[in-house]
Amino acid sequence: MKLLQALFFPPEQPGGVSSMIPYMQERFTTPRWEMDLFSLPKRIRNKGREEVQFETFDWTEYQDSPVVQKYIQTYRDYLWWTKLRIQKPYDLIHAHHPIAGLAMKTVFPDTPLIQTIHSSYERELILNGRIETDGPEHRFLLAIYGELEHQAERLLTVSDSFRRYLAPYVKEPDVIGVIPNGFDEKRFKPIPHDNAIPQLVTVCRLVPAKGLDILFKACAELKGRGHDYVLHIIGDGPIRPDLEELAQRLGIYNETIFYGYTLHPEEFMPFFDIFVLPSRAEAFGSVFAEAALSCLALVGTDVGGIPEQIENGSNGLLVPAEDPSALAEALEKVMLDPAYRYELARSACEKAKTHYSLGRSVNELKKMYLQFPS
Incomplete structure (x- = not known):
């Protein structure tokens, strides 16, 4: 099976994903498995120009927000980089960031997508004083969860607590799987x-x-x-x-x-x-x-x-x-x-x-x- 682990940050960046995914690679270097890692380099900025549409909500309702505009531009950049760099098909894609998962499903609509949601960007922005609760940025980021559920064949997260957090924002919270991060x-x-x-x-x-x-x-x-x-x-x-x-x-x-x-x-x-x-x-x-x-x-x-x-x-x-x-x-x-x-x-x-x-x-x-x- 040919697997792609789609990250957002390069794997040397700090965080839970970097604690696990790069160390998994050697466990998948067998005749049965082939696994690649993919991420968006930090130097890629403002390259994407593609029109963005989601199937479950209209993001343009929130387009006046600079935070939303930056998120959408990063999504465009990820799309641009994916189309430029990935030439071979995969049997399965496992994404570890919402932008990565949505971009991969856009470029490879027929490839099954597993999406792990590792953290809450909107909650971090609120706690860090960047956005307001129930403001346009908050509503936009919560709507992304519904889009991920619609696009992915399987939705995962990393704790029972976070699965409960996600429950109000998806249609079928009971089918969200929980696989905690693993450490070598x-x-x-x-x-x-x-x-x-x-x-x-x-x-x-x-x-x-x-x-x-x-x-x-x-x-x-x-x-x-x-x-x-x-x-x-x-x-x-x-x-x-x-x-x-x-x-x-x-x-x-x-x-x-x-x-x-x-x-x-x-x-x-x-x-x-x-x-x-x-x-x-x-x-x-x-x-x-x-x-x-x-x-x-x-x-x-x-x-x-x-x-x-x-x-x-x-x-x-x-x-x-x-x-x-x-x-x-x-x-x-x-x-x-x-x-x-x-x-x-x-x-x-x-x-x-x-x-x-x-x-x-x-x-x-x-x-x-x-x-x-x-």
């Missing part, structure tokens, strides 16, 4: 260590949706209680200057290290003690599984797909979103009790190996792929 254990090498001062780490894009302002306020509380720690911030994004200013204002700048974007954060994570990310929304939260496989204690918020990974008090700690004091209390527990911290980390690692291994995800995908005749 060979990438993660936990290292026994004994840090004299607890080392906290977070890995994310620096945007409001990740709740790092809440983390900084929690860390200020910890410092106020006389606790020593170091907070490592791996990632970059538009609010980095704001976060640096906030760290200075809260008096925790000397305890906070900003690394910027790092291509392989899993190489650093085993040297830390506690992974913490107080997200305001997560479809799955791949970085929690990566931190678990690095044998770190996990502290996260009770939102989205995070509670599907963290069982509070068993393999990590969950706190409400937007609650710096609750987050400080949770961090204090794991900072002050190394034995408890180790037990949480060990349990998290065992669950991640069992539920989020690359092998398990690949086996589930192979079974699904074989339902489509080649």
Whole structure:
């Protein structure tokens, strides 16, 4: 079977898709399987000129929005690049971004399409202050889900929580499949260590949706209680200057290290003690599984797909979103009790190996792929 994995970002970009899809390729290099990866290079801008029409709604109702115009132009660019670069037919296309799936179905209408929806772009834009709830951009992006359901032979997502989120926007939510992201254990090498001062780490894009302002306020509380720690911030994004200013204002700048974007954060994570990310929304939260496989204690918020990974008090700690004091209390527990911290980390690692291994995800995908005749 000839498979195409259609991504949006190039596979070296950070995120859940890049945690899994490139590492799947070697599992499909057998006489029975042939798999290629395809994505839109960042340098491709404003090349597409094709008229855009969707079958389930009229996008031109929202065309006055610059956000919608940019989305449509990116779709045109993806169409242009697909027609330019893909010359051979495939038996099956698995798309990992709405733009990729819709473009592929336009160019190859007779090829079965599996569409995985990994995250909610509209929710991220709302949380990051880019668009308004129920505004034209929000309505446009929600309508895309119905178009994807109409065009794809199979719709998938990455958590039960996100399937529930999608339910109001599709006609048959019960047929949406759930296959969590899988992670290649060979990438993660936990290292026994004994840090004299607890080392906290977070890995994310620096945007409001990740709740790092809440983390900084929690860390200020910890410092106020006389606790020593170091907070490592791996990632970059538009609010980095704001976060640096906030760290200075809260008096925790000397305890906070900003690394910027790092291509392989899993190489650093085993040297830390506690992974913490107080997200305001997560479809799955791949970085929690990566931190678990690095044998770190996990502290996260009770939102989205995070509670599907963290069982509070068993393999990590969950706190409400937007609650710096609750987050400080949770961090204090794991900072002050190394034995408890180790037990949480060990349990998290065992669950991640069992539920989020690359092998398990690949086996589930192979079974699904074989339902489509080649």
